[in-house]
Amino acid sequence: MYSSEDCDIIMGQDRSLADMPCSLPLETSSSDSLVSIADSSFSSISGDDAGLLTELTKLSQSGVALTGGSCCYTLQYGGEVARAGNCLFDALALALGGFESGSEVRARCVAQFRKLMQKNVLLEGIEQRIANQYAPDITCGWGVECVQEHKLLIRFGDLAQAEAAIAERTDAGLDWTNAAGTVYEELGEKVDDLASWGRYMALDGSQRDDCCVVTLQYVEEGLLSVEISEGQGSFGDDLAIEVLATQYHREIYVVQAHGGGFDEEPALFFLPHKPLTEQHDAEHLPPVFLLMKGSDWRCCGADHYDPLIAQKRMLTDGAKPYITL
Structure with a gap:
């Protein structure tokens, strides 16, 4: 019942997808915004789960390192985006630095x-x-x-x-x-x-x-x-993240956070989403991180994404990251 013709999904914009930058920095555009991001505490999403809050705080302080690298990325909570179908795209837009809207990120996903x-x-x-x-x-x-x-x-x-x-x-x-x-x-x-x-x-x-x-x-x-x-965007999925990884020429990690339950310890899972095609970039672009909070230990109900803002720093002697991916 649908034609196979592609329609222009970025209405009202003069620039084409081809004119838009293919890679965006992880850093935000000003020191003021970095301060406001740092002030956005993980405690606002952790509820009464003190154990999970402790793990997220360790993550923000110690950071994530990549195998073979000499630097790590400290992750700050970028704030909650609207709990609707567009959350993946809104969250990724903020994690990338806020140079595009969530609608633009979704449009790029579909075009790619x-x-x-x-x-x-x-x-x-x-x-x-x-x-x-x-x-x-x-x-x-x-x-x-x-x-x-x-x-x-x-x-x-x-x-x-x-x-x-x-x-x-x-x-x-x-x-x-x-x-x-x-x-x-x-x-x-x-x-x-x-x-x-x-x-x-x-x-x-x-x-x-x-x-x-x-x-x-x-x-x-x-x-x-x-x-x-009606009037709600379609929820993003793992395939959409892989397409976006292809579009932005970098890996996208979903940090899935689960509180303790049934005598289990709280845990963070780092789920990598790689580009669907081989990339040939002259420079290695840093990964992007998104937070997904699970509602129980069985990993059910984890359907909402929030941005994590990554800040790059060098690993000093004796400093250990939270995890090496």
């Missing part, structure tokens, strides 16, 4: 992905990753998940037709959830391949969007709920 598609350089397994995440086979997988989701793209122009069809089926005795689920499955497009992922990831919740996302949630017994997301 389409460029990689056109060059046929994406690995074959990426399409299966997309299908597994957004259109999984719900006849299996219940030993791991208790709820599975399907994402569908619905054109705004089709919503009235969908509402009428749902009303017709509820009038015939079908409950609303099952009526809506069957109608949206008929009218919508699954996010299960490269092209549909690009269209999905382009949605930023603005008036430029021509469709919205419908989420069908399933439990083993059947359809559980139907959620229509």
Whole structure:
């Protein structure tokens, strides 16, 4: 139901993506902003988990080193961005120095992905990753998940037709959830391949969007709920981070923070996201760091990104970083 033509997803801007810088410094633009970032304490996100706050404080003080390097990066909390679908892109924009908006970062992600598609350089397994995440086979997988989701793209122009069809089926005795689920499955497009992922990831919740996302949630017994997301950007995922790593020519580390639970110690996991294609930069660009706070020890609920501001410093004799990656 969608054409394959790419649309200009950066509306109202005179400059093209090709004119925008491909790499941005990690340092902020002034000493005043560095002071304000330092004052943004990790305690504002740690809640009552004193153990996790201690680990995050150690991280900010000792920093992160790269294997074989002579410097490390101290990480300061860059503040919370809005808890909506654009959080990955807003957080990365700030982590990169704030020279672009989150909308620009998202647009660059989609444009880069389409460029990689056109060059046929994406690995074959990426399409299966997309299908597994957004259109999984719900006849299996219940030993791991208790709820599975399907994402569908619905054109705004089709919503009235969908509402009428749902009303017709509820009038015939079908409950609303099952009526809506069957109608949206008929009218919508699954996010299960490269092209549909690009269209999905382009949605930023603005008036430029021509469709919205419908989420069908399933439990083993059947359809559980139907959620229509209008005016909200599509959530970023691991593939989006890898595309952004390709765009910005550097690794992006997600620092996943989990508090202690069930007699376990709090822990930080450093999840690397490498560029999807080999990079040939003359200079090695520093990594970017994002914070993802897990809601429990099983790593569930970790779906919100905040920026970490990295400041480079030399490793002095005897100084040990928090971790060497």
